[in-house]
Amino acid sequence: MPRSQLHRLGDLQLRIMQVLWQRGEATVAEVHAALGARPRFAYTTIATMLRKMEARGLVRHRAQGRAFVYRAAVAERQVSRGMAEHVLDRLFAGSLSTMVSHLLTAREVSAEELAELERLIQERKRISRKETHIKKGDARHEPDSSRLD
Amino acid sequence: MPRSQLHRLGDLQLRIMQVLWQRGEATVAEVHAALGARPRFAYTTIATMLRKMEARGLVRHRAQGRAFVYRAAVAERQVSRGMAEHVLDRLFAGSLSTMVSHLLTAREVSAEELAELERLIQERKRISRKETHIKKGDARHEPDSSRLD
DNA sequence: ACGATAGTACTACTACGGTAATATGTCAAA
């Protein structure tokens, strides 16, 4: 399952993945129940999606009696980053500030959110400063702890 | 052309839209040329896409001699916001700070970007403070200047 | 007048997300 194309997830697939990420494992019935009403999916819809998703390498399953227990085969971080970066690159030319600017004017943001954003940026500035002091360029952070298994 | 589903744009459609946003107007040949090599699309591929996109209300055209001159029918801001908000809501539960946190650890961000982010947040805090003082709730900013025509 | 060129229109096909009905198999209870 190549990490490529990890940003192409439809809404339903995403919701299913979220159930699996949350629970670790889940049978078709459990996923189906977790998705609940609004709209009410047919049981077989979920089963079919899960099989298609397994073919794409997004999930895996093991048999437990008659039932299949599914689990995610890709980490939430990978998907989140993949999709976020895709939008960032395709729509905002990779400029995080441009994207944030759009989102700040497009929706309500609570004071807590703003404070948290500020904290993140200060934190990042601190790290950047330190790295720049130690060595210029060749910054090798992010130990890629985004593996599963 | 309903604003709904404005976040479902494939990569090629997006690239075509970007050409139109940049130039205001463009013939099929111009779009095709602007997309250039890597990969080299067939001329008819672009023409077909443009026709499909017109059917979806993304672009419009007028005839100029034999040729069609296309222009965007939706503003870049609408699409950018639509797609960014979609990812934000679906993947990060609407939390901007969570998304930024992911992106900050996922990629390099220049000092200038960080400074700009900081500026944006300060700016936004200032506005929020003012609004809160004037009235609590019922904040009616964003004059929605995202129309085209 | 005529053929080359440059347009659009039509048609077709693959891939995939979404959606689900139907078929088939299996286990357990009556």
Place this chain on the structure above:
DNA sequence: TTTGACATATTACCGTAGTAGTACTATCGT
């Protein structure tokens, strides 16, 4: 032991992005 509940497997259909060949048409240069 038959039946019903529950499970997966198979099949099918729609929409749409992507990709492009082929057909038709208008115009321009000679």
